[in-house]
Amino acid sequence: MRGIHDIDAICREFRGYLALQRGFSPHTLDAYLRDVNKLLAYLSDEGVALRDTDYGILQNFAAAIYDLGIAAASRKRVLCGIKTFFKFLKSAGYTDNDPSMLLETPRLGRALPDVLSVEEIDMIINARARRSRTQPRHHRDPLRMRPACFGTCRPGNHTRSPR
Numbered sequence: 577m578r579g580i581h582d583i584d585a586i587c588r589e590f591r592g593y594l595a596l597q598r599g600f601s602p603h604t605l606d607a608y609l610r611d612v613n614k615l616l617a618y619l620s621d622e623g624v625a626l627r628d629t630d631y632g633i634l635q636n637f638a639a640a641i642y643d644l645g646i647a648a649a650s651r652k653r654v655l656c657g658i659k660t661f662f663k664f665l666k667s668a669g670y671t672d673n674d675p676s677m678l679l680e681t682p683r684l685g686r687a688l689p690d691v692l693s694v695e696e697i698d699m700i701i702n703a704r705a706r707r708s709r710t711q712p713r714h715h716r717d718p719l720r721m722r723p724a725c726f727g728t729c730r731p732g733n734h735t736r737s738p739r
Contacts, residue, residue: 580625580626580627580665580670580671583616583626586665586670587609587612587613589668590608590609590612590661590664591605591609593664593668594608594660598660607653607657608657608660608661611653611654611657611658611661612657612658612661614641614654615637615658615661618637618640619633619637622636627670627671629675630675631675631676631678631679633675634658634675634676634679635679637658638651638655638679641654648682648683648684649684651681651682652681652682652684655676655679655681655682656681658676658679659676659677659679659681661676662674662675662676662677663676
């Protein structure tokens with residue numbers, strides 16, 4: 577195991593790893609290194625060496641960035657950067673374990689779609705009705721084109737299902 581003595585050299589090596597092996601853009605590289613620097617500043621304030629970092633300390637770091645009011649998407653990016661950093665430390669031989677392995681990133685909620693107004697629903701229904709009068713029957717409703725045995729087809733069974 578390599579010693580963790582010169583953190584600046586490790587960060588330069590990490591940057592090279594991200595650029596060459598992961599193919600990250602310069603902006604992503606800067607963001608990941610800012611995130612690592614946030615963790616290093618937190619560890620310094622807590623009096624914890626990087627080699628002594630464990631899962632509990634990383635959980636406390638995640639709680640600290642939550643308490644700062646950072647948005648969920650930004651917290652997710654920060655924690656992904658930290659997880660990548662610890663994976664790098666392990667693969668480069670700086671540590672024997674990865675304390676971030678069980679660290680969970682925030683789940684991002686999905687926005688609900690806009691709700692249609694009554695007028696918009698009426699426009700859709702009216703447009704469908706106008707289109708169905710101007711198109712031949714086989715173009716109107718693709719569901720009517722489905723096989724008669726839809727849902728009951730089995731290999732070798734080509735008979736019509738009773739209606």
